[in-house]
Amino acid sequence: MAAPRIDPALALGLIALLAAPLQAAPKDPPYPSMDLLRELQLQTFACGRDNTIEACGKASTMADPLMDHPRLGATCKDAIWTILERAKPATTNTFERREALNRTGQDVIPFCKQQTRSVAPSKTDTKPKEKKGVFNLIPGS
DSSP states (O other), X not given: OOOOOOOHHHHHHHHHHHHGGGSOOOOXXXXXXXXXXXXXXXXXXXXXXHOOHHHHHHHHHHHGGGGGOTTSOHHHHHHHHHHHHHOSOOSSOOHHHHHHHHHHHHHHHXXXXXXXXXXXXXXXXXXXXXXXXXTSOOTTO
């Protein structure tokens, strides 16, 4: 009995489907620079201070693409979301409005800047020395 014959086009299609997950994933966009974060911070302050369409529009325009950035954390995106929600000119520029924008602007850099070291200590770090008592003796001995 002869083995069933497989269509070559079908075989190539199946191979392509199986190889698809092996292809490299697209690279994440670069992390936002400190200059960009500082400019967003300044535009947020300007929106709170000036209460103009121009100042608030710049803050919103800068914040909008950061909401979809895959490398930014949740606390950063919370601050970005607050900017998008509050960076709109108001009929009366109340103290509460200005302060809310100022607080959010202050949060942008600490919440959004790229972390340069890991949270967990390195395994190559040395252990702290034992504390010695008054007479350079180890306590409890």
